[in-house]
Amino acid sequence: MSTTELNSLIEAARLDADHVFSAPWEARAFAMALKLSQAGHFTWDEFRQRLIAEVRASDRIRARDGTSDNGEYYDHFLRALEKLLEEKGIAHSH
Amino acid sequence: MSGDHHNTDDSGPAARVKALEAILTEKGLIDPAAIDAIVDLYETRVGPRNGARVVAKAWTDPAYRKRLLADATKAVAEIGFAGPEGGHLVAVENTDRVHNLVVCTLCSCYPWPVLGLPPVWYKSFAYRSRAVSDPRGVLADFGLELPREVEVRVWDSSAEIRYLVIPQRPKGTERMSEDALAEIVTRDSMVGVAKVEAPRA
Numbered sequence: 226m227s228t229t230e231l232n233s234l235i236e237a238a239r240l241d242a243d244h245v246f247s248a249p250w251e252a253r254a255f256a257m258a259l260k261l262s263q264a265g266h267f268t269w270d271e272f273r274q275r276l277i278a279e280v281r282a283s284d285r286i287r288a289r290d291g292t293s294d295n296g297e298y299y300d301h302f303l304r305a306l307e308k309l310l311e312e313k314g315i316a317h318s319h
Numbered sequence: 320m321s322g323d324h325h326n327t328d329d330s331g332p333a334a335r336v337k338a339l340e341a342i343l344t345e346k347g348l349i350d351p352a353a354i355d356a357i358v359d360l361y362e363t364r365v366g367p368r369n370g371a372r373v374v375a376k377a378w379t380d381p382a383y384r385k386r387l388l389a390d391a392t393k394a395v396a397e398i399g400f401a402g403p404e405g406g407h408l409v410a411v412e413n414t415d416r417v418h419n420l421v422v423c424t425l426c427s428c429y430p431w432p433v434l435g436l437p438p439v440w441y442k443s444f445a446y447r448s449r450a451v452s453d454p455r456g457v458l459a460d461f462g463l464e465l466p467r468e469v470e471v472r473v474w475d476s477s478a479e480i481r482y483l484v485i486p487q488r489p490k491g492t493e494r495m496s497e498d499a500l501a502e503i504v505t506r507d508s509m510v511g512v513a514k515v516e517a518p519r520a
Contacts, residue, residue: 231449231460234440245362245436250333253340255436256357259403260349269403273426273478280426287444298427298442303332307339316342 230293251299258306266315275305366435367506369400370483373433374509375501377410378488388412391483395433404481405432411474412485413511418465420458420473420511421482422450428476433483434506441510451475461512484509489517 246252262269279301287294310316343349373395377384387394391408395401408430411419423429424447429437440446449457454471458464465471474482486508492500507513 231440231443231445231457234443234445235461245366245438246358247439248333250336252358252362253354254332254336255361256354257336257340257343257349259357260353261343263403264348266348270478277426284444284448288448294444296439296443298439300332301426303335307335310339315348316339316346 247296254299254303254306267309267313272309275309276302279305361436365431367509370433370509371501371504374485374504375497377485378500379497400432402432405430407480408483409480410483410485413487417470417472419484420450420454420471421476421484422447422473423476424451428478428481430481430483434509458512463513484511486515489515491517
């Protein structure tokens with residue numbers, strides 16, 4: 226949670242201002258979650274709660290260890306989606 | 320690809336997403352073409368250009384500015400911006416005395432219809448954990464030093480409310496058209512981590 230860390234993320238955003246996804250899989254995970262929620266398989270709020278839980282768990286580790294994140298937001302996003310789909314019996318990832 | 324051993328646990332997110340998309344497609348729950356369309360929409364069409372148009376209109380049309388401050392959801396819908404994560408939008412205006420900064424401390428709430436998807440730094444622990452406790456420090460990281468007498472207001476977004484900062488119109492832009500003004504409004508200025516600069520002559 227250092228200034229250095231935020232600075233490197235700010236710098237990355239400056240180099241590529243319109244950058245929203247770091248890899249194609251992030252975009253597809255996002256689009257699948259949005260599509261499934263729009264189709265009524267779950268509400269976006271249900272998904273958001275899982276996402277918040279994943280982010281919070283990661284935040285706790287960062288606060289404890291004093292480590293930084295390297296933009297792994299979509300890892301949390303994907304895990305939240307996999308868990309929700311499993312809970313709903315829609316798809317099992319393993 | 321033989322036997323019953325799945326190694327999804329060991330494989331990276333790209334492989335997991337690919338597997339998930341295959342399962343969901345096979346079940347008829349998603350159509351890859353529809354997924355492509357959403358990706359394209361958020362990569363190229365829904366983005367901070369929308370918000371910039373809203374801000375430029377507010378700068379040049381006092382009646383619109385009033386409507387925007389009164390009910391931003393309605394005011395942005397007026398010019399065609401609506402959609403997921405667009406409900407309960409609140410516009411907050413920067414002045415000589417007040418500077419507004421937006422964060423989502425919980426995860427990533429952000430007004431998609433006007434700003435698109437949030438940049439990486441907005442979702443980072445570094446930003447989320449410090450924006451409330453040390454907003455001036457965060458602004459300094461972005462290269463923005465504010466006079467002491469300017470009050471910094473931090474708005475924590477949620478599923479219920481998202482914020483759009485109306486930055487100050489820079490001096491020297493009095494003769495610029497609404498379209499030209501929209502070109503100079505940046506995403507960062509609408510989150511509150513930057514000011515809008517007048518174009519250099």
